[in-house]
Amino acid sequence: DAGVIQSPRHEVTEMGQEVTLRCKPISGHNSLFWYRQTMMRGLELLIYFNNNVPIDDSGMPEDRFSAKMPNASFSTLKIQPSEPRDSAVYFCASSGNLGTLYEQYFGPGTRLTVT
Amino acid sequence: AQTVTQSQPEMSVQEAETVTLSCTYDTSESDYYLFWYKQPPSRQMILVIRQEAYKQQNATENRFSVNFQKAAKSFSLKISDSQLGDAAMYFCAYNRRGQFYFGTGTSLTVIP
Numbered sequence: 719d720a721g722v723i724q725s726p727r728h729e730v731t732e733m734g735q736e737v738t739l740r741c742k743p744i745s746g747h748n749s750l751f752w753y754r755q756t757m758m759r760g761l762e763l764l765i766y767f768n769n770n771v772p773i774d775d776s777g778m779p780e781d782r783f784s785a786k787m788p789n790a791s792f793s794t795l796k797i798q799p800s801e802p803r804d805s806a807v808y809f810c811a812s813s814g815n816l817g818t819l820y821e822q823y824f825g826p827g828t829r830l831t832v833t
Numbered sequence: 834a835q836t837v838t839q840s841q842p843e844m845s846v847q848e849a850e851t852v853t854l855s856c857t858y859d860t861s862e863s864d865y866y867l868f869w870y871k872q873p874p875s876r877q878m879i880l881v882i883r884q885e886a887y888k889q890q891n892a893t894e895n896r897f898s899v900n901f902q903k904a905a906k907s908f909s910l911k912i913s914d915s916q917l918g919d920a921a922m923y924f925c926a927y928n929r930r931g932q933f934y935f936g937t938g939t940s941l942t943v944i945p
Binding site for chain 1: 868876878880883928932935937938
């Protein structure tokens with residue numbers, strides 16, 4: 719299994735531009751999570767999906783952030799317009815709830831820099 | 834609300850020695866899962882060990898073991914025979930029905 723795949727690995731953009739981060743979860747997993755990690759705030763849960771449906775988006779900072787999961791194998795996190803304070807590492811993770819597979823598997827992360 | 838607390842922002846250990854990282858959590862549930870994740874400088878989050886709350890036996894994975902005290906809501910990680918490659922940020926995490934909560938992490942330095 720290739721694990722959780724995220725793209726791009728690095729993104730540098732200018733303030734005001736739209737940014738789209740992509741994630742492919744592990745096949746068979748039905749829960750997907752988006753996290754943001756910064757030195758100041760640590761690891762923050764932004765949103766999570768179960769069976770492609772958003773369950774908890776209370777961590778989404780503001781309306782500039784949106785996430786979609788059109789099917790079981792793909793999700794996007796979009797920031798429009800981006801701001802310098804959005805600079806962080808964004809992680810996608812997936813989890814299954816079959817048997818004892820309750821741990822999350824993380825992707826390698828996308829390092830976003832907004833100038 | 835469930836919260837996870839790691840009270841040690843930084844820890845250090847001499848190579849080959851043993852170190853224990855602390856974690857406490859708050860929950861009113863009886864059925865849940867606990868995890869320790871490692872994040873080395875590469876920033877990849879790696880699962881180290883997991884514990885099912887209904888199991889009284891402490892989980893062990895090679896040099897890594899936990900001390901799970903359910904009544905005290907404590908879940909510490911012990912690393913034996915520490916190696917330079919153990920240097921990383923360690924996160925404690927709680928999962929109940931798909932809801933995950935992470936602690937703020939403990940940065941572990943291994944001194945040669």
